[in-house]
Amino acid sequence: MIRQDRTHIASQSPNGHNTASRVPWVIGPRAAVFMFLLILVAYSVNAMDRMVFPVLLPEVRAEYGFGLPEAGLQSTLFALGMGLTGIPAGIALRRWSRKNVIILGTIVFSVATILTVVSFGFWDMLLWRILSGVGEALQLVAILTIASHAFPKRRGVAIGSVNMAFATGSLIGPNIGVFLHQVFDTWRAPMIAFGVIGIVAALLVLVTVRTAFTEQRSVSESLHHVGGASKFLSHNPMMLAAITVLFGLIDFGYIGMYASFTIEHLGFTSTDAALAVGLSGLAAFASPLGGWIVDKLTPRLALFSLSVAQAVCGVALFVGPSEITWQATWSFLFGLVASSGIYVGLAAALVKSMDEAHSSRASGLFTSCLYTAAGFAGLLFSLIVGVVGWNAGGLIQIAGLSIVSAALALMLRDADFSRLTPANETRSDT
DSSP, X not given: OEEOOOOEEEEEOTTSOEEEEEOOOEEOHHHHHHHHHHHHHHHHHHHHHHHHHHHHHHHHHHXXXXXXXXXXXXXXXXXXXXXXXXXXXXXXXXTSOHHHHHHHHHHHHHHHHHHHTTOOSXXXXXXXXXXXXXXXXXXHHHHHHHHHHHOGGGHHHHHHHHHHHHHHHHHHHHHHHHHHHHHHTSTHHHHHHHHHHHHHHHHHHHHHSOHHHHSOSOSSTTEEEEOOBSXXXXXXXXHHHHHHHHHHHHHHHHHHHHHHIIIIISOOOHHHHHHHHHHHHHGGGGHHHHHHHHXXXXXXXXXXXXXXXXXXXXXXXXXXXXXXXXXXXXXXXXXXXXXIIIHHHHHHHHHHHBOGGGHHHHHHHHHHHHHHHHHHHHHHHXXXXXXXXXXXHHIIIIIIHHHHHHHHHTTOOGGGSOEEEETTSXXXXX
């Protein structure tokens, strides 16, 4: 529930009159969860567009005459917009309210999605796709910051819920998009619909979500995080930034190229390939569970163990049997480790690596490192495959980079991360 303490604190003004100040709004846990869910609904709209646009791409190609490389660029270059905006978004959150940044990001994303349907050609459509990534980065950095502060005891679970919201949008978006496409017989219908839904979601956040929730340091002001670095160029933030870059190359290399590997090298039908890839996305629904595990383990142990598991999955996928059962099982396990484990663990660890005053910048660093690398992951994978073939290429980019990540995780210093402590404990060590 939301309750307001009407207690007045009397004070004496210079002219001798009594003045009073009110204790600010206090957000109860149920109200906090409700407001957080509304914010996640706004974020899930992004996933709807992200997953439906590739489905609509053949019709877009036919209408505009795009070649395959041009179409692929339209589908993935939003990640560059996210990568370039991540760190500036983290800095902006030190000047603007988190709630306003979420609303701005949602509106920018939604308007860019709508403008895509009125594109004249390749370059202006590319601009709208990049701009949609800018909006998503603003939204994501603010949401990760809120998740980190509003639920300090369950930071990993809260960040995992953000990833699960994206998975929810990824699941329902293509189905709604295909339905709208069939009803209106144009690829523009779902794009306009998702853009309008996003604007409505931004208005709901504006009206329903209180700044007392989004701007607080924690739901329970009796708890604070102390310790952590005060600048990027510190040991743990830099190690985690490097691991995040590698994870962007690994995860988006898999997302961009695994389906082609199963079709071109293993001889799968497009239906079987879609099944294997889809199971990896389904695994993202376990993100809150992954967040709970991350909360229980130290960042060093969590990221080392998950990186080794990711390497095992890479080996199983690219040098294992070609049967659909084997590939689908290990694709699911890869998604479980990568989306529900490492993504959540890196986001939480980066925030935890910096002090409380710089947590928004840590969220921005995570977004920039991940999505800048993601924008070039498919290109790197294809170049490696062109030289050494599919099997060796998968071993190098998926398994090999995972081993490097595990080695970097062992270099983390657990004692330098921030820790949760009662507010009345001295904070001289921050």
